Amino acid sequence: MEREGDGEKERKSIAEYRALLDQVNTKVEEKQYSEEVLALTSRLLKKNPEYYTIWNYRRLILLNHFARDVTTTLEHDSTPLTLSKSTNDIIVGDLQFIVPLLIQYPKCYWIWNYRLWLLEEAEKQVDKGTTVRLWKDELALVGKMLDRDERNFHGWGYRRNIVSQLERLAEPEQKTMAEQEFAYTSKMMRAALQNFSALHYRLKLIPKLLDERQADGAARRKMLDEELESMQEALIDPFNQSAWFYHQYLMSTLSEDCPRDAAIVLDLSRDDRIHYYEQEVERIKEMLEDFDDCKWIYEALVQYSIEYHQLTDIKPKNDLQFWLDELQRLDPMRSGRWKDLREALKL
């Protein structure tokens, strides 16, 4: 319950906060889009970055400035309701203001949103070289954010966004950033093998990367083999869920239904598919020698055997029965799922 001594402090915080809020509300209502009001919104947002309407006020102040900036340079008319700094300084200053907030509140949607909006608006105000430089700085910033929390999905989404902006702004003869981003996911994987966010991004990059390398059939197979190999290495710890899900991702590219823009090897024959399934199932079976208590192994065996069966019509009935029994034993909390599976397989 409320600590007695803190009551006074709490009252003071509330009074200060509400007074500041009143002040901002009044000035924005009066359309006072000045530097002073911008500073007041900064103070308020530092206290409460979730207050989305205040971020919108900031947008209004900046938009007003951008709109007037053009007229003032044309007419040399000094309007009191605008910002005195140059457009460039304002953009850079605003970007700097947000960084500590982002670090303190990395999961706040409104901050990420505002930053993206600001950069998109900035593009209309500055030359292309500056725009590109601004986006490149963002890549460094989001790299730092992801070092702090390698699973922050805001950060990964922001990263994808920056990359697509930079690719849009690139000269036609320039390559995409797929190669560079692929290397980034390798770095993140080395730091933490359980980083599914990095693995997810990696799988989305591979088809693009191969297209850009103009990879032939052999190079594409090599890529798939290397990725499968690296997951086998990651699965030295068979309790690594991320590695299993990535393995499942890779296997899904073997399917005939895999869309072209998600495929790794483009000319897979039925025999190739059979080969890959046999190879992976064999490798996973070998894991059982060291781990007979890891349900993930049985789950993978069941899933891949079903897919193998669809390819070949070979039914590993006895094995399936045994693996499902083991799943039921090791993972009784999901017994409803194993029961449904058993029924679907008519076991």
Place this chain on the structure above:
Amino acid sequence: MALVSGPGRGGSGGGHTLPEELHLYIDKHVHYIQTLDTRKDEYEYWLTEHLRLNGLYWGLTALHLLGRPDVLKREEVLDFVFSCMHEDGGFGAAPGHDAHMLYTASAVQILATLDAFGDLETRVCGGRMRIGQFIASLQDRKTGTIHGDKYGEPDTRFIACAFMALSLLCLLPIINVPLSIRYIQSCANPDGGYGSSPGAESHSGQIFACLSALSIANALRTVNTDRLAGWLSERQITSGPGVGGLNGRPEKKEDVCYSWWVLSSLAMLSRRHWVDGEALKRFILSCQDEVNGGISDRPGDMVDVFHTVFGVAGLSLLGYEGLEEVDPVYCMPRSITRRILGK
């Protein structure tokens, strides 16, 4: 309804050991929600103003599910809801806050729950259509995606907000539904799940949003059901202190709100039995503050109304005795969605 957290903590965090046989402290939770708006002497009350209309929806829904629909005074609730409405038909979080999809959806859910669409027309001329047009204005007519407001980035969550609100208002056809469905499909991943935009990692909150939209549009056939339900069932923690609870993504911590999003998603796919319901019940019940009421994200943390409604809704979906049935698509009482949608 404020989102101010505490004062109590869920479960053993309060220092006392939990009784062997857990049950739901209905009266305590009702009292907890009822008194949320009297806590204006707390700084956090003012800092969470940007969530007030959501908070009202969460509190009201929890009260309905707890079987106490009349605890909040109808007229007072409606006065507040309408005080958040803008000329353009959108709703802000509180009076003076800008309109946004998140609050507009909550407003419509509250109006639906209180059977107040008639009040809407009386108080605001052409109110229903105005709300519909606000929502429709946020759809990108090229991609089908939906923005939160005129500035913000699109997100699959807002498609769910739009579909929920428009279907309750019987206005779904005013947007391009097939286009939004195609957009959702472009957000699907090989694990069967969905992210916030094409290319984004699967996430339980976004999966709930996408399945909810697909359910409303009668388009669940496009889902890779067994693959996704398998992924969702793996969200249940099977050992350690959080046993029974569900997380939002692989290798993340269990949380009562994710428990709702995962469980309701499984229910929409008719695979609720793919997780251990009894264990999940125990996990949610262990997150209650049995002294002052309220439910927290996990044992030991502060309670709040957000986790309270999702905890209660989860228990309802698990068939906990004495609770009203919840609709997994709308997170509203099933009796109300049945009345409005006729199904």
